[in-house]
Amino acid sequence: MAEVLVLVDHVEGEIKKSTYELLTAARGLGEPSAVVVGAAGTAGKLADGLKAHGAAKIYVAETDSTDFLTPQVAVLASLVESANPAAVLISVSADGKEIAGRLAVRTDSALLGDAVGVSPDGVTHSVFGGAYIAEAKANTDHPVITLRPGSIEIEQADGAGAEQSVEVPASSGRSATVTAREPLVGGDRPELTEASVVVSGGRGVGSAENFELVEKLADSLGAAVGASRAAVDSGYYPHQFQVGQTGKTVSPQLYIALGISGAIQHRAGMQTSKTIIAVNKDAEAPIFEIADYGVVGDLFKVAPQLQEEIVKRKS
Amino acid sequence: MNIVVLIKQVPDTYSERKLDGSDGTLDREATDAVLDEINERAVEAALQLKEANDGSEVTVVAMGPDRATDAIRKALSMGADKAVHLSDEALHGSCAVQTSKALATLISSVDSGYDIVLAGNEASDGRSGAVPAMVADLLGVPALTHAREVTVEGGSVNVTRETDDGVTKLTAELPALVSVNEKINEPRYPSFKGIMAAKKKPVSTLSLADAGIDASQVGLANALSTVTSSQPKPPKSAGEKVEDEGDGGSKIAAYLVSQKLV
Numbered sequence: 001m002a003e004v005l006v007l008v009d010h011v012e013g014e015i016k017k018s019t020y021e022l023l024t025a026a027r028g029l030g031e032p033s034a035v036v037v038g039a040a041g042t043a044g045k046l047a048d049g050l051k052a053h054g055a056a057k058i059y060v061a062e063t064d065s066t067d068f069l070t071p072q073v074a075v076l077a078s079l080v081e082s083a084n085p086a087a088v089l090i091s092v093s094a095d096g097k098e099i100a101g102r103l104a105v106r107t108d109s110a111l112l113g114d115a116v117g118v119s120p121d122g123v124t125h126s127v128f129g130g131a132y133i134a135e136a137k138a139n140t141d142h143p144v145i146t147l148r149p150g151s152i153e154i155e156q157a158d159g160a161g162a163e164q165s166v167e168v169p170a171s172s173g174r175s176a177t178v179t180a181r182e183p184l185v186g187g188d189r190p191e192l193t194e195a196s197v198v199v200s201g202g203r204g205v206g207s208a209e210n211f212e213l214v215e216k217l218a219d220s221l222g223a224a225v226g227a228s229r230a231a232v233d234s235g236y237y238p239h240q241f242q243v244g245q246t247g248k249t250v251s252p253q254l255y256i257a258l259g260i261s262g263a264i265q266h267r268a269g270m271q272t273s274k275t276i277i278a279v280n281k282d283a284e285a286p287i288f289e290i291a292d293y294g295v296v297g298d299l300f301k302v303a304p305q306l307q308e309e310i311v312k313r314k315s
Numbered sequence: 316m317n318i319v320v321l322i323k324q325v326p327d328t329y330s331e332r333k334l335d336g337s338d339g340t341l342d343r344e345a346t347d348a349v350l351d352e353i354n355e356r357a358v359e360a361a362l363q364l365k366e367a368n369d370g371s372e373v374t375v376v377a378m379g380p381d382r383a384t385d386a387i388r389k390a391l392s393m394g395a396d397k398a399v400h401l402s403d404e405a406l407h408g409s410c411a412v413q414t415s416k417a418l419a420t421l422i423s424s425v426d427s428g429y430d431i432v433l434a435g436n437e438a439s440d441g442r443s444g445a446v447p448a449m450v451a452d453l454l455g456v457p458a459l460t461h462a463r464e465v466t467v468e469g470g471s472v473n474v475t476r477e478t479d480d481g482v483t484k485l486t487a488e489l490p491a492l493v494s495v496n497e498k499i500n501e502p503r504y505p506s507f508k509g510i511m512a513a514k515k516k517p518v519s520t521l522s523l524a525d526a527g528i529d530a531s532q533v534g535l536a537n538a539l540s541t542v543t544s545s546q547p548k549p550p551k552s553a554g555e556k557v558e559d560e561g562d563g564g565s566k567i568a569a570y571l572v573s574q575k576l577v
Contacts, residue, residue, distance in 0.1 A: 011480070068457070068458075068459075068483075068485055069448075069458075073452070093478075093479070093480060094460070094461055094478035094479065094480060095478070095480070097445045098445055098448040098458070098460060100445060101411065101415070101445025101446065101448050101449040101452075102445070102448050102449060102451075102452040102458075104411070104412050104445075104449070104539075105412055105415055105416070105449045105452050105453055106452060108412075108539075109412075109539065110410070110412070110539035110540040111410065111411050111412055111445070111539070111540065112540055113411065113445065122543060127545070130548060131547060131548060132545050132546065132547055132548060133545070133546060133548050134542050134544065134545035134546075135542070135543045135544045135545070136540050136541060136542045136543060137540065137541055137543050138539065138540050139538065139539055139540060139541060140539050140540075143540070172455065173451075173452060173454075173455035173456065173457075174455065174456060174457050174487070174488070175457050175487070176457035176458065176459045176474075176485045176486065176487040176491070177485065177486050177487065178483055178484070178485060179484045179485065179486050180483070180484040181481065181482075181483050181484075182481055182482045182483075183480065183481040197576075221577070239497065239498070240479065246352070246497075253576065254571070254576050256567075271551060275574060275576060276551070277567055277570070277571075279563070279567075283556075283558075288553055288556050289550075289551075289553050290550070290551040290552075290553065291553060291554060291556070292554035292555075292570075292574075293554050293555050293556075293567060293570045294553070294554070294555070294556040294557070295556075295557055295558075295559050295563040295564075295566065295567060296556065296557070296558050296559060297558065297559025297563045298559065301559065301561075301563065301564070302559055302563040302564045302567070303564065304564065305562075305563065305564025305565060306563075306564035306565075306567045306568055307564070308564070309564060309565055309567075309568035310568060310571075310577055313568070313572070313577060
């Protein structure tokens with residue numbers, strides 16, 4: 001069975017859950033080979049988790065290089081040549097997309113980006129924020145596929161996890177150098193794109209101070225906080241929490257929209273949510289067209305009441 | 316310093332976007348097209364570098380149908396000096412790898428050469444988010460992506476890269492490619508004078524043959540990947556809508572309970 005290369009996504013030796021999604025997806029295409037690129041000792045820490053998710057082989061490329069993303073690209077490119085894999089799977093992230101793109105041009109491979117599903121026939125894309133479902137296939141050997149985190153259900157499987165060390169080849173082009181790194185310090189709330197519940201506020205929230213109301217409801221539900229573009233543009237909430245076409249795309253079990261009219265710009269980022277609740281004082285707001293349950297009313301009355309009910313139920 | 320800015324015209328994210336049912340490509344006629352917001356920031360970053368470095372020139376490089384001319388004019392009216400526009404029917408449906416190769420060829424052919432290439436970090440339509448890095452890889456130059464800050468000093472470029480995963484400081488010697496994120500700057504509005512001046516600025520429109528790109532290397536039929544089917548997802552239909560009569564919050568709670576969501 002052909003190998004499927006899976007780039008292990010880790011932060012300083014801590015594995016990201018999305019890697020296990022990739023290994024699960026890889027088993028449908030061939031035999032998963034995990035590729036670890038990192039500082040010395042990284043693979044040792046990650047090996048057990050990789051084996052438990054079906055990694056038949058673990059390629060270990062340990063390096064203290066400060067070159068920016070180039071070691072990952074170079075290692076994968078040399079493995080594509082030596083192993084002729086059925087595909088290369090990489091998680092969608094800023095770094096992952098960049099590694100995938102550079103690998104595709106170096107190896108003359110199809111780039112199937114931002115997939116939500118993979119099969120031997122190709123990949124599935126959710127386009128324009130879920131307004132379209134598209135299928136695509138590669139016309140080359142060893143396509144490079146990036147998978148959106150959260151789209152594959154993780155399944156465990158035993159893998160031999162035979163370790164094989166690989167050299168980090170010298171790169172043909174020049175590379176940028178990393179001089180400092182500050183990983184993002186996450187707050188107590190779940191990450192927006194991974195949260196199973198999201199509570200978002202829009203222009204109707206009215207001010208940055210009033211966003212506290214959105215946050216409180218979110219905290220009662222253990223939810224992430226989001227914001228519409230109108231709210232972000234008005235300075236009510238930071239840009240990294242923007243949900244919409246020019247922000248994040250979310251697909252939680254439950255999405256609660258407070259004071260959001262539901263312009264296409266916003267809907268494109270949340271319309272694939274399983275259940276949508278909307279509160280808006282304008283009965284004609286387009287958000288109600290896609291809401292499973294909508295309340296026409298004042299969010300400053302409805303949201304605190306809802307929060308109280310939730311807290312009551314939990315106590 | 317010779318500065319190249321990559322720009323792309325995209326469908327307006329405020330309008331509804333469609334896929335062409337026949338070949339799964341973006342239906343560019345169906346929507347309003349605008350200069351992608353992030354590209355305006357790339358143009359602004361280029362102009363700021365030009366203003367900080369005497370004797371610099373900003374060349375806009377674009378690939379796309381004829382109506383990309385509007386986006387090019389906008390960049391020129393903001394203050395860019397000249398433009399190269401690759402426009403050829405045969406480009407329709409090109410994949411990310413082909414597009415990157417064509418752009419790399421186009422950038423290499425800019426007669427004034429380049430010290431730095433600027434681009435937006437991610438177009439709002441394709442969202443593959445990798446084209447700038449792919450172009451850099453093909454040019455053999457470093458890619459400093461998602462820049463929130465960029466400075467050029469004595470032949471090297473320093474970037475503060477910010478993504479969802481954190482902040483990284485990067486440095487590289489020129490020539491290099493830098494892609495900018497939405498925090499880099501606030502793009503200027505073109506002045507009346509700028510708009511008038513833009514009309515006289517040189518735009519060279521190239522066909523594939525002019526640019527020295529083999530037509531067999533681009534286009535839908537030669538793409539490295541093919542969209543095999545695409546269909547609009549049935550729109551989510553509206554559920555129940557109630558007026559708040561002082562019990563709206565409780566009603567939502569009851570709904571959530573009935574759906575086993577709390």
